[in-house]
Amino acid sequence: MFTIYNCIAYEHDLRLVVLAAAVCALASFAAINFLNHVRKTTGYMRDIWLCVAATASGFGIWATHFIAMLAYSPGIPSGYNIILTLLSLLAAILLTGVGLSIASGTRVPAGRWIGGATVGGGIAAMHYTGMAAFEIAGRIQWDAALVVASIALGAAIGATALPAGLRDGSLKWKAIGAMLLTLAICSHHFTAMGAVSIIPDPTVAVSEMAIPAGWLALGVALASLAILFLACAGLALDIRERHRAELEVDRMRGLADASAEGLLVCYGDKIVSINSSLTELTGYVPDDVIGKSLAICLPEESLRHRLVTRPRERVEAELRDVNGQFIPAEFILRTIDFAGQPHHAIAVRDLRDRKKAEEHIHFLAHHDALTGLPNRNSFNARLDHEIEVHQVSGQSFAVFCLDLDRFKEVNDLFGHAAGDALLKRVAKCVTAVLDRSQMMARLGGDEFAIIATNLSGPSAAGRIAESIIDTLRIENESSTTASFVSTSIGIAIFPNDAQDGRGLLTHADTALYRAKTDGRGVYRFFEAEMGIEVRDRRMLERDLRSAIARHEFELAYQPQARLDTREIAGFEVLLRWRHPQRGQVPPGLFIPVAEESGAIQHIGEWVLRQACQEASGWTNPLSVAVNVSAMQLHNPQFTQLVHEILVQTGLKPGRLELEITETALIRDFNRALATLRQLKALGVRIAMDDFGTGYSSLSNLRAFPFDKIKIDGSFIKSVQANEQAATIVRAVLGIGRGLKLPVLAEGVETREELGFLGAELCDQVQGYLVGRPADIAGFRYLTHAAESARDLDFPLPHARESVALKIVDR
Structure with a gap:
C-alpha cells in the first residue's frame, strides 16, 4: 500500500492524475448509461448500442491509462510503441464489450457479476498491453504480488459495478455503478504502476518508431474528446429516456385510471403505482402506498406467492382497505414493461356485488322471493330433519297447512299486486306469532305450512292455530281490505297421524279441506275419516x-207472477248439474266448490249466455232473472261481458234481471257500486236477492240502484206459525212501498202463504x-203468445193447485 502511495504521490503529476480520474468517471458514467439503454432495446439496435457502450468504456479505460502514464515521470527517455498502443485500445473495447454483453443479457446465470468481472479483466489486459507498449532506456521489473493484486482489484470491483449500475435504472444507482467502475479502473492502474520498478540501462535505446509523449498527449486528447462526446450523448439519451418514461407513466396512469377495475403496479414487492379505481375501492391514495410493500393491501403471503408463481391465473381472495376492512376481490397478475423495466401489474376486481348476487341466488334457492319465507325445498328438508330428531327423542311435533280464504277472489277482483301484498301481510303476521324453533x-x-316442534300434546298445536287466527282477525280490524285476511288451518301430529313427511303433509292438507268445508277461518285436526271426504x-272439483x-x-226455469193480477212477469233461471255417475248433484253441494275453486266465473258466464239466448227467442217479452256471484260482480270485465252477451243474443237489456246478494256488495262497496251503475246504464235491471239474511242493511237499499227486493223463502215458510217472521215480512214490504221498489216473495208453496202476501x-x-x-x-204456452192464448184457462202444469193466470205484455 505504501509503495502504491509513493507511486502516486512522488512519481506522478497529480494534476494529470486528477484529470485521468475525471475522464475515467465521465467514461464510466457514459458506459453505465448506455448499458441501461441496451437492456431496453432489441434486435440490431441492441447490438449498436452495445458497441457504443463498449467504445465508451474502452476509450475511458485507455484514456485513463495513458493520461496517467503522461503523469508518470521516470526521469529517463521514453516512448510508446504505436502498434501495441493501438492493440491495447482494441483489447479494452473488445473485452469490455464482451463483459457488457454478458451483463446486459439474461442467458448466463449471475450474468451481471460475471460481466463485471470480465470488464475487470479487460482493464487488466488493456493496462498490461499498454505497459508493453511503453519503451524506455532501461529495464522494467515487476512485483508479482502487486500485479496479482491489481488484476484481483479490477475484477472484484468491476464485478460489483455492473450489478449496481443496472439495478433499477435510477440515476442514483447509475452513479453508484459509475463510481465503482471508476474505482475498478483507477485502483487497478495505480496498483499495477506500483508493481513497476525501472532500472536505467544506457545500452537499451528507445525505438525511433516509438510515439513521443507529445504525440501521445494529442491522441489522448482526441480520445478524451470522444469520451466527452459520448458522455454528452449518453446524458442526452438519459434525459430523453427519462422524459419518455415520464410520458409513458402518465399514459399508463391515464389508461389505468380509465379502467373500471382496480390496478396496482409493483416492482418486486414494492408498489410503484395505483389507479383511481383502486383508490375508490380501498381508500388508499397513491402517497399512502407507493414505495411500500404489497403486503399493505395483500397481507396473505400465500396469495402474493401464488400471484407471482401463477401469472394470468384468476385468484379470489381478500383485499385490505385503508380502514383495515377486508373486501372480497378477484386478482390477476401480468408482467408488463413499465418505465423500461419489467413490473407486475395486478388487476383487482371488486366481488362484493357478485358475492351479494350469489348470496341472493342461494337465498332464492331456499326461500320464497315474495315473502322471504323458506320455500318448499327448505320445508321438506327441515321436515325430514325433524322426523329423524323426534324419532330419537320420542317427542311429538305438528305440521300445519294454511290456505287463505277466497284468495283467488282478491287476485281476480283487485289484481295480483293486491294479492301479493296480502301474502306478505299474512307471512308477517303469522311469523310474529311463532317462536324461533318453529318454521313457516x-x-x-296462497298455501303455507308450519312446523312446530317439541309439543307437549295436540292442545299445544291447537293454541298455536288459535293464535294465528286471532292475529289475522286483529289485522282485519285495522286494514281496509280486512275482510279478505282469513285462513283455514289443518293440523297433523307426528307420530300419531303419520311417521313420514309426505304423510304428514297429506293429512294436514286433508284437515285443511275439512276446515274450509266447515266454514273457513277455523282449524281442524286430522281424523282418519276425513280422507274419504276430501278425496x-x-x-x-275436478269433474266440475x-x-x-x-x-x-x-x-x-221457475215462473214469477204478479200477485194483484196473477199475471206471469218472467222466470228465474236455476242451474242443475246432471253428473254421469252421481246423477243430479244438488246446487248447495257444487256451487260452494265452484266459488272456492274459481270455476264460478266460467259457469256463471255460461248460464248468463244460455239464459239470454233462450229468452231472446220468446215471442212474449217476459223477463229472465239470473243469479250473479260475488266473484262475477267484482270482475272488472263483467259489465263488458254482459253487454257483449246482450248484443250477441239480441235480448233487450230491460228484459234481463241480475240477482245479487248483499254479501257480494259488502266485500268492496265502491267497486260493487260502480259495477251496478254501469249495468244500470246498459238498461239492465238489478234485484237484491235473499233480503233479510246475511248482511241486511237499509243503507244498501238507499246507496245501490236496485229495481226489486226479493224476500228469502225462509221467512215466507214461517209467516203462519211465527209472528216475528210475519212482522219482518210486513216490514220489508213496507220498506219496498216506501222506496217505490217492487218486492218479490220467494218460496211460496201454500194458499195460506199466498193469502198472507196478498193481504199485505x-x-x-x-x-x-x-x-x-x-x-x-x-x-212454452207462457213464452209464446199464440200457444198461450189457447192454453190460458188451464192450470199451470207445475202448480200444486189450479191458479188462473194470463199473459201480460210488459
Whole structure:
C-alpha cells in the first residue's frame, strides 16, 4: 500500500492524475448509461448500442491509462510503441464489450457479476498491453504480488459495478455503478504502476518508431474528446429516456385510471403505482402506498406467492382497505414493461356485488322471493330433519297447512299486486306469532305450512292455530281490505297421524279441506275419516271444471207472477248439474266448490249466455232473472261481458234481471257500486236477492240502484206459525212501498202463504204454488203468445193447485 502511495504521490503529476480520474468517471458514467439503454432495446439496435457502450468504456479505460502514464515521470527517455498502443485500445473495447454483453443479457446465470468481472479483466489486459507498449532506456521489473493484486482489484470491483449500475435504472444507482467502475479502473492502474520498478540501462535505446509523449498527449486528447462526446450523448439519451418514461407513466396512469377495475403496479414487492379505481375501492391514495410493500393491501403471503408463481391465473381472495376492512376481490397478475423495466401489474376486481348476487341466488334457492319465507325445498328438508330428531327423542311435533280464504277472489277482483301484498301481510303476521324453533314456509300460491316442534300434546298445536287466527282477525280490524285476511288451518301430529313427511303433509292438507268445508277461518285436526271426504270433494272439483265441455249442466226455469193480477212477469233461471255417475248433484253441494275453486266465473258466464239466448227467442217479452256471484260482480270485465252477451243474443237489456246478494256488495262497496251503475246504464235491471239474511242493511237499499227486493223463502215458510217472521215480512214490504221498489216473495208453496202476501200487498211471488222449476219447453204456452192464448184457462202444469193466470205484455 505504501509503495502504491509513493507511486502516486512522488512519481506522478497529480494534476494529470486528477484529470485521468475525471475522464475515467465521465467514461464510466457514459458506459453505465448506455448499458441501461441496451437492456431496453432489441434486435440490431441492441447490438449498436452495445458497441457504443463498449467504445465508451474502452476509450475511458485507455484514456485513463495513458493520461496517467503522461503523469508518470521516470526521469529517463521514453516512448510508446504505436502498434501495441493501438492493440491495447482494441483489447479494452473488445473485452469490455464482451463483459457488457454478458451483463446486459439474461442467458448466463449471475450474468451481471460475471460481466463485471470480465470488464475487470479487460482493464487488466488493456493496462498490461499498454505497459508493453511503453519503451524506455532501461529495464522494467515487476512485483508479482502487486500485479496479482491489481488484476484481483479490477475484477472484484468491476464485478460489483455492473450489478449496481443496472439495478433499477435510477440515476442514483447509475452513479453508484459509475463510481465503482471508476474505482475498478483507477485502483487497478495505480496498483499495477506500483508493481513497476525501472532500472536505467544506457545500452537499451528507445525505438525511433516509438510515439513521443507529445504525440501521445494529442491522441489522448482526441480520445478524451470522444469520451466527452459520448458522455454528452449518453446524458442526452438519459434525459430523453427519462422524459419518455415520464410520458409513458402518465399514459399508463391515464389508461389505468380509465379502467373500471382496480390496478396496482409493483416492482418486486414494492408498489410503484395505483389507479383511481383502486383508490375508490380501498381508500388508499397513491402517497399512502407507493414505495411500500404489497403486503399493505395483500397481507396473505400465500396469495402474493401464488400471484407471482401463477401469472394470468384468476385468484379470489381478500383485499385490505385503508380502514383495515377486508373486501372480497378477484386478482390477476401480468408482467408488463413499465418505465423500461419489467413490473407486475395486478388487476383487482371488486366481488362484493357478485358475492351479494350469489348470496341472493342461494337465498332464492331456499326461500320464497315474495315473502322471504323458506320455500318448499327448505320445508321438506327441515321436515325430514325433524322426523329423524323426534324419532330419537320420542317427542311429538305438528305440521300445519294454511290456505287463505277466497284468495283467488282478491287476485281476480283487485289484481295480483293486491294479492301479493296480502301474502306478505299474512307471512308477517303469522311469523310474529311463532317462536324461533318453529318454521313457516310458503309452498306456493296462497298455501303455507308450519312446523312446530317439541309439543307437549295436540292442545299445544291447537293454541298455536288459535293464535294465528286471532292475529289475522286483529289485522282485519285495522286494514281496509280486512275482510279478505282469513285462513283455514289443518293440523297433523307426528307420530300419531303419520311417521313420514309426505304423510304428514297429506293429512294436514286433508284437515285443511275439512276446515274450509266447515266454514273457513277455523282449524281442524286430522281424523282418519276425513280422507274419504276430501278425496270425494277433490273429485267433485275436478269433474266440475269439465262439466261445461261435457254438456252436463242444464237450466231450469221457475215462473214469477204478479200477485194483484196473477199475471206471469218472467222466470228465474236455476242451474242443475246432471253428473254421469252421481246423477243430479244438488246446487248447495257444487256451487260452494265452484266459488272456492274459481270455476264460478266460467259457469256463471255460461248460464248468463244460455239464459239470454233462450229468452231472446220468446215471442212474449217476459223477463229472465239470473243469479250473479260475488266473484262475477267484482270482475272488472263483467259489465263488458254482459253487454257483449246482450248484443250477441239480441235480448233487450230491460228484459234481463241480475240477482245479487248483499254479501257480494259488502266485500268492496265502491267497486260493487260502480259495477251496478254501469249495468244500470246498459238498461239492465238489478234485484237484491235473499233480503233479510246475511248482511241486511237499509243503507244498501238507499246507496245501490236496485229495481226489486226479493224476500228469502225462509221467512215466507214461517209467516203462519211465527209472528216475528210475519212482522219482518210486513216490514220489508213496507220498506219496498216506501222506496217505490217492487218486492218479490220467494218460496211460496201454500194458499195460506199466498193469502198472507196478498193481504199485505206483496207485488210478486215465486214458488211451487206458482210453478216448479222445469225445462223451459214446459212453459212454452207462457213464452209464446199464440200457444198461450189457447192454453190460458188451464192450470199451470207445475202448480200444486189450479191458479188462473194470463199473459201480460210488459
